Amino acid sequence: MLGIDYGTDGAVVFNGRLDAAQAAAAQAFLDRTSGVVTLDCRSLEYISSAGLGVLLKTHKRLIGAAGRLRLTGVGPHLRDIFVYSGFDQLFEIEASG
Helix, strand or coil: CEEEEECCCCCEEEEEEECHHHHHHHHHHHCCCCCEEEEEEEEEEEECHHHHHHHHHHHHHHHHCCCEEEEEEECHHHHHHHHHHCHHHCCEEEECC
């Protein structure tokens, strides 16, 4: 299950698991964003290849419109996924702390 909402600071907050079952809902939500989008990953427990695809598609769309995707609150497990996939080279990633 995945929860998606805006945090008090305007960041998009993901809570739960971003997998194939949740990818369409996540994409639909992110398709309504623009500019520099901060994605708060503190409560994101898991991301699958389908979830990575959602982030990549969103990133490409935002870059094309002079925006970008930033990831914050990325824990060690998710950071490993981003490193192994090479996505750490695409996104600005701020570790949890």
